[in-house]
Structures are given as C-alpha cells and as structure tokens.
C-alpha cells in the first residue's frame with residue numbers, strides 16, 4: 001500500500017463512499033470529537049449497509065490492515081481512528097425508525113443521541129442515553145450508557161431488545177435473548193469487541209415532552225457544603241426525579257444571570273420527569289439547605305434537556321477523562337472533590353457525580369456484561385478539557401491527580417469503560433472483574449478469534 005493507493009476495488013464493491021488522504025472529506029472523517037487525537041487512516045469506508053461493512057472487512061483482511069469502527073466519534077482515546085488502518089465509518093447509518101405502538105426504535109449504528117431523542121420524542125417516547133446530544137449511540141450503548149433517565153429506566157443496554165451485527169468474517173447476524181444469546185450478553189457492556197453493530201433495537205418509555213429542570217448553583221467557596229447537602233438530599237429523592245452534582249463554571253448561557261457567567265462552583269441538579277408540583281416539592285428543601293448563589297428552575301422539552309450540556313463539550317476540544325465508582329460519598333471524599341475543583345485551571349474542566357439506584361439497581365449484575373456493580377451508588381466522571389495543547393496537558397495531570405486522590409473512597413480499581421482515556425488489559429480486567437472478563441474473552445474467541453476488532457477497549461480472545 002502506498003499513500004497514492006486509491007482502494008479502487010473497495011470503491012467498486014461498496015455503495016457508500018471510500019475516502020483516502022487528499023480526498024476533500026477525508027479530514028472530516030478522520031478527525032473526531034477529541035481534538036487531542038490526530039491520526040491518519042489509510043482509508044475510510046463510509047458504510048451504508050451491513051453489506052458495505054462486510055466488504056470493508058474483506059478489504060482489510062486482504063490487505064492486512066488494522067480495523068477500527070467509528071460510531072459517533074466520541075470515544076475519549078480515539079478508538080474510532082486507526083493510524084494507517086481501515087476506518088469503518090458508520091455515520092451514514094444514522095436512521096431512526098420508531099414504532100410508537102410497539103414502543104420500539106430501530107437505530108442505525110452510526111446515529112447520534114440527538115437523532116435518537118428527536119425521533120422518539122415525536123411520539124412522546126425516549127430510551128435512556130447520555131447527557132450530551134452529539135455523542136454516538138453506538139459506543140455509548142455498547143459500553144453501557146447512562147443518562148438522566150437511568151434512575152427511572154436503567155442503562156441504555158437494559159433497554160436493548162436486539163442488535164444486528166456484522167461479525168469479523170463478514171456474516172450478518174441478529175443478537176437477542178433468543179438468537180446468539182451469548183453475543184447479546186456480551187454486546188451489553190463489552191464494547192465494540194464482537195462485531196460491527198449496524199442496527200440497535202431499543203424498548204422505549206413515555207417521557208415528556210416537557211420535563212422540569214432544577215439547577216441550584218453554589219459558589220466555589222462553599223463547594224464542600226454544596227456537595228454534602230446535595231448528597232444528603234439525593235439519598236431520598238422520589239421516583240421520577242433524576243439527580244446529579246456538577247462541579248463546573250457557570251456557562252455563559254442566557255438562562256444564567258450575566259454577572260455569574262464563568263463563576264466556578266457546584267450545581268446541584270434535579271431533573272423532574274413527573275409534574276411541576278412534584279418537582280417543586282422535591283426541590284424546596286434542597287434550596288433551603290443550599291442557599292444557592294443563583295438557580296435555574298424551568299420546564300423545558302426533553303430534547304432541550306439532552307442538549308443542555310452540548311456547548312460546554314464542543315467538537316474539537318482536547319479532552320482527557322477518568323471515572324470512578326463509589327459506594328458511599330463520605331465527607332472525606334467530599335472534601336477531596338471540593339479541594340480538587342479549586343485547583344483546575346481550565347474553566348471547561350468538570351467533575352460530575354451521578355447518583356445511581358432505582359431502575360439501575362434492579363438489574364442483576366450477571367444479566368449484562370456491564371463493567372460495574374448494580375449496587376454501586378455513584379459514578380464520578382473527572383473531565384479535563386481545554387482548547388489548546390498546553391492547557392490540555394495541565395488538565396490531563398489534574399484528572400490523574402484527582403483520580404488518585406479519590407481512589408481511597410472508590411469501589412476497587414474498576415471504572416466505567418466509556419470513561420477511560422487509556423485501556424490496557426489490566427485496567428479492563430479491573431473494570432469488568434475477573435469473572436466477567438473471562439466470560440467476555442471466551443465469547444470473543446467464538447465471534448472474533450483473530451481479534452479483528454482490536455482498536456477498542458480490547459478484550460483478548462481466550
């Protein structure tokens with residue numbers, strides 16, 4: 001292969017387009033959300049069908065090229081982009097078809113959350129997904145997928161009914177509870193290791209279209225007070241309220257009073273999926289205990305809630321992330337969180353704490369491959385983000401140091417695979433635990449014995 005190689009045989013075999021260096025769309029395809037990732041695939045296969053995916057896999061096999069799969073391009077460490085390899089770009093496969101009677105959605109493997117949410121909300125329906133609408137359904141779901149609906153309806157994978165998968169040898173199968181149940185289990189948490197998912201089928205729930213946002217913002221000097229108070233209040237929120245704690249800088253958004261734009265602090269968030277009265281009643285004692293600097297309490301469409309954090313995590317920003325699971329949020333951990341928040345230097349970096357429970361905790365650990373216990377109470381995401389390279393390196397160190405400082409409060413060394421910025425075998429074994437890792441590894445040996453899908457949070461075939 002040379003740089004001038006135009007991959008004519010792949011071009012002729014595929015319905016979708018094939019991009020090589022020099023093509024006008026090539027840079028747009030190789031660049032992903034994380035601006036710190038700058039790699040050059042030998043070829044990008046923009047797949048429009050399972051048959052296109054099979055052709056791309058055959059081409060990679062014939063030429064001995066490494067394969068990577070791009071869903072929404074939001075994987076932190078750039079698993080979507082193979083240096084000098086073949087990128088299977090699923091972005092043309094972004095259709096969402098909703099059956100409102102059966103409450104099911106069929107979603108293309110390259111769709112974004114924005115497309116999923118918009119199509120489902122046309123029928124007043126939704127499925128749990130992430131909190132930023134430009135994230136890909138593919139990677140998010142295959143790692144687990146949590147968001148505002150998780151306390152009510154579980155993870156994205158808990159609502160997966162079936163998946164259409166192109167395997168490493170090019171065959172296309174459907175995985176569900178009845179067909180290839182081992183593969184179906186592995187897809188629900190095991191990442192992109194087992195094949196290319198060209199279509200997800202989700203069960204949907206009635207949601208909105210109007211939901212209720214309550215965000216009470218407390219300034220940085222009282223960060224520990226804010227986190228502790230929110231923790232105590234969130235221990236007993238009624239069903240229908242989804243809580244979160246965000247160590248952020250107040251965004252320059254129209255709903256934030258101008259004099260507070262950029263103020264560092266902690267936002268205690270309650271999203272209400274029931275009535276305005278229920279939401280107000282849940283919020284009132286928290287407001288009183290917090291004495292917030294300012295607050296944003298308003299009804300808004302569910303799709304707007306899903307877009308609320310989009311601008312703070314814009315495309316091309318440099319990012320480094322680590323996650324932790326906590327069973328408790330003891331005062332000592334709260335103090336660490338408050339202290340670490342005061343030391344970040346980029347206003348875009350953030351600490352997010354999502355209390356779990358509710359529907360999340362109703363699924364048995366062994367039912368899915370998800371790398372996290374269902375009894376775990378908190379997911380902490382430490383997100384370092386900055387637009388320029390130097391600040392990015394500082395924030396990366398801030399993330400690592402914060403993670404180390406919080407480790408004493410964490411449940412073992414495990415973490416959510418979708419919040420990893422590095423994923424070696426040791427870290428993955430810790431993320432899944434030995435038993436799940438071994439089971440995944442046996443399933444990998446059955447469906448991808450040659451480890452064709454290796455540019456990912458890679459589970460080695462047994």
Ligand SMILES: Cc1cc2nc3c(=O)[nH]c(=O)nc-3n(C[C@H](O)[C@H](O)[C@H](O)COP(=O)(O)OP(=O)(O)OC[C@H]3O[C@@H](n4cnc5c(N)ncnc54)[C@H](O)[C@@H]3O)c2cc1C
Nearest residue numbers: 071072073074075109130131136138139140146192197456
């Ligand atoms: C701004 C931002 C916000 C986030 N918010 C949340 C959140 O609220 N909740 C949450 O759970 N996670 C969240 N995440 C983490 C997110 O789940 C992961 O980054 C996820 O990997 C993104 O998936 P993607 O398809 O966009 O990424 P990609 O980089 O395209 O893919 C990530 C991995 O999944 C594989 N993959 C993707 N699609 C497919 C497919 N169809 N078939 C086979 N393999 C596939 C890829 O090969 C790669 O290994 C967020 C990430 C970012 C950057």
